[in-house]
Amino acid sequence: METPPDCLTLSIPSNPRYLCAVRAFFSGFLHELGFGSVEAEGMILAIHEACANAITHGHQGNMEQQIDLTVLVTPTCLSIEIQDYGTRQDVSGIKPRALQDIRPGGLGTYFMQALMDEVTYDSSDTGTLVRMTKRRRVPCTSP
């Protein structure tokens, strides 16, 4: 029988000042799970960018809302779900810009896709859920 994932949850106000707390949380946690420092730095950037997008696009800069992070740990992978409760987004329009188009902006979603193994978006009238998955290079027998 498959072991159920370990589940952690973290909620932050939709205020950029709390992104450092998210980064600090994952910094220790990813090392504990066996991710190397370079890989962990990349994952932390991807998680930061997803939260930044939730603040900027989901909550449209309203800093009095909430963002919920759910972390699921299995023996083979780590999934991070970032849920905002802002306006519905056209997820079909979320795509990284071409890198040869050098201009400010639009790099965040590119970083997320480049640094994680899988990124999906689901948006409804109650908000947007971004789910990012990273495979563990050294699978464990338990989460």
Added chain:
Amino acid sequence: MHVTIESPQPGITVLRLVGELEMQNVPTFRQTLQTEVRRAQRGLVVLLAEVPFIDSAGIAVLIEGLKWSHARSLPYILAQLPPAVQMVIQLARLENFFTVAHSLEDATTMILGTS
């Protein structure tokens, strides 16, 4: 994050950043950068040695700085990139877009060589 402004040579402005360059503090840094690009006479150097984290907003403001500098034909150099910043610049494939120097001395020499 805080920024100190130095001038090791007449006309050369050095912005020394200490702390994380990310969406929280980018608006303030953007104003400083814009002002100093306007003020610099011979070149501008952004020292990043003490920046442990940079996000897409931080990269975006560095791109803006380069574009403002190009509009003035002002040399614009990023120097002392720590591994975390190098990683993000390479990930964005901007390593050939920015002029990068290992040290402040190298950056100053590069600017003096172009003027």
